[in-house]
Amino acid sequence: MLNLEGINDRLKLITNIFLLLLQFISLAAYFGMLSSRKNFEEISSNLYPDSNNLMNSFFAEYLVTYPAFVIVLLVFVCSIIKETRISARASKIRINVVVLLIMAIVFGSASYNVFSPIGFSG
Secondary structure, three states: OOOOOOOOHHHHHHHHHHHHHHHHHHHHHHHHHHHOHHHHHHHHHHHOOOOOOHHHOHHHHHHOOHHHHHHHHHHHHHHHHHHHHOOOHHHHHHHHHHHHHHHHHHHHHHHHHHHOOOOOOO
16 A cells, blocks of 8 residues: 655645645535536537436436535545544545545546536647
């Protein structure tokens, strides 16, 4: 797994705070996508007039909803609560990496399913 034995405590603290900050940024970005759902529904109805799902995708329909956001929010809150319950910084970092990966997978899946039908031409 993640070997943090040779790293000093100050670097562990900074790494832990950085991971928590990345979790918060991911959560804020996910909320931003959720806030734009009406715009995505309008685009979706133009692209897929016969589909009831957002962007013709079951995953996009489910992941860009408040219940899905609440689940991710609860994971983040548990991550914050963990900061007061666990004293070993190495354990905190390992857990924060896992939580960040979970959040990145959920947000990435939602983003891909919403934006891939639109295209990324720039």
